[in-house]
Amino acid sequence: MPRPTTPLLSQAGIRASALEIIDREGLDGLSMRKLAAALGVSAPALYFHYPTKEHLLDDVASEIMEKVDVSAFGHGWREGLLTWARSYRAALAEHPNIVPFLARGPGQRDASLRRADAIHGGLVAAGWPPREATMIGASTKYLVLGAAMGSFSRGFVDDVQVYLDRYPSLGDAHRLREHADTVDRDSFEFALTMFLDGLAARLSKP
Amino acid sequence: MPRPTTPLLSQAGIRASALEIIDREGLDGLSMRKLAAALGVSAPALYFHYPTKEHLLDDVASEIMEKVDVSAFGHGWREGLLTWARSYRAALAEHPNIVPFLARGPGQRDASLRRADAIHGGLVAAGWPPREATMIGASTKYLVLGAAMGSFSRGFVDDVQVYLDRYPSLGDAHRLREHADTVDRDSFEFALTMFLDGLAARLSKP
DNA sequence: CATGCTAACTTAACACCGTTAGTTGAACCA
DNA sequence: TGGTTCAACTAACGGTGTTAAGTTAGCATG
Numbered sequence: 001m002p003r004p005t006t007p008l009l010s011q012a013g014i015r016a017s018a019l020e021i022i023d024r025e026g027l028d029g030l031s032m033r034k035l036a037a038a039l040g041v042s043a044p045a046l047y048f049h050y051p052t053k054e055h056l057l058d059d060v061a062s063e064i065m066e067k068v069d070v071s072a073f074g075h076g077w078r079e080g081l082l083t084w085a086r087s088y089r090a091a092l093a094e095h096p097n098i099v100p101f102l103a104r105g106p107g108q109r110d111a112s113l114r115r116a117d118a119i120h121g122g123l124v125a126a127g128w129p130p131r132e133a134t135m136i137g138a139s140t141k142y143l144v145l146g147a148a149m150g151s152f153s154r155g156f157v158d159d160v161q162v163y164l165d166r167y168p169s170l171g172d173a174h175r176l177r178e179h180a181d182t183v184d185r186d187s188f189e190f191a192l193t194m195f196l197d198g199l200a201a202r203l204s205k206p
Numbered sequence: 207m208p209r210p211t212t213p214l215l216s217q218a219g220i221r222a223s224a225l226e227i228i229d230r231e232g233l234d235g236l237s238m239r240k241l242a243a244a245l246g247v248s249a250p251a252l253y254f255h256y257p258t259k260e261h262l263l264d265d266v267a268s269e270i271m272e273k274v275d276v277s278a279f280g281h282g283w284r285e286g287l288l289t290w291a292r293s294y295r296a297a298l299a300e301h302p303n304i305v306p307f308l309a310r311g312p313g314q315r316d317a318s319l320r321r322a323d324a325i326h327g328g329l330v331a332a333g334w335p336p337r338e339a340t341m342i343g344a345s346t347k348y349l350v351l352g353a354a355m356g357s358f359s360r361g362f363v364d365d366v367q368v369y370l371d372r373y374p375s376l377g378d379a380h381r382l383r384e385h386a387d388t389v390d391r392d393s394f395e396f397a398l399t400m401f402l403d404g405l406a407a408r409l410s411k412p
Numbered sequence: 413c414a415t416g417c418t419a420a421c422t423t424a425a426c427a428c429c430g431t432t433a434g435t436t437g438a439a440c441c442a
Numbered sequence: 443t444g445g446t447t448c449a450a451c452t453a454a455c456g457g458t459g460t461t462a463a464g465t466t467a468g469c470a471t472g
Contacts, residue, residue, distance in 0.1 A: 007449070009449080047432085052431085135392060194401050198407075199404075249459085251420070254421075255420095416472100419466100423462105426462095427459095427460090440446085440447080
């Protein structure tokens, strides 16, 4: 059945279906054949729209990153960083199964360059020396990526016993699992606050 | 040639060879057949010593984590955290290609539990409330994992132009690449210092 | 000392993977 | 109307992790 009257596939549709599978079955759960089946099409048809699986995943990742907000540096560097970091983390927390892909390399996600410029510009405008502005951007990214990677919701419960002993609001393992998202967000917010406090002290002193 | 006089394989030997391949050719460069060939053996022979590739990689990761040092909390919480974080990061920086595997999930790396206890205990002994001690541990891990994941040496040069403009000691892209390790370490140390400064302020106040 | 069991390898094969080649016929432009 | 291009198809290639079945060395037991 060649060249249908109206095209069966589109890049956006492929991305959406791919992300659905990733969210539901994990990154390893996505294969080109399974994706094609979900779209009612044969696997090689996908290669007309994307040259490679890697490119497709790059695009999916870029789409997720579109939601990251770097626009708040007008309200001060602290607010700008907070908004950036929180929206960045939220975007990853919404699709945690994409994180292992992000860990594989930078890919073709060109939009990040624009963002890096916005962040750096905002920090420099607020009085940070350029070299430190760069490191602040990198550091914040570290926090976000690390939080996304080591999150409890993703199963990183190494320290589950420690949590059970010390996190007074949680009764047992079952409830910990239930509140994993909260624990994750609390720890991330804590890390971010401590980091920003350290920055503020450095900027105010010489 | 069945049941050789002296065994050809051992778990330690398999791990060592696997890590060698990962270091040299990346995580995707490791296949059971290639690993077997490097050991002068057929692929299914490996399954006598490891039930699955996943288990093997878990073991390799655990071995790397053995080098992490959590013993310095006797010299104060700041020194303890610094030593832990630096040795943790160093261990990952030595084998950056394992990081994408770490991002895939927690695995069977049971040694981390002991470490989590040591860290938490050290922090509590130094006067941190248990709940905050837990979050400090998580936050530090975020920094280390994020730094390992988003490192410049691993190709995350999104902001390469920004770096070129602002990092005065670097002349051009070639030299940036050359000094990627230094840039990584600088940013990590900066993040860690700011975080610890924020912590110190919090502990000294109320 | 013979017998049987287990250990540690072998080769063959399965199901799946990403991807390429070659084919088909509708849609579009001259 | 004719030719080209597009968007799908089926078939197939080389690779993957893993399982099954075969072979024999080493060891324990009668």
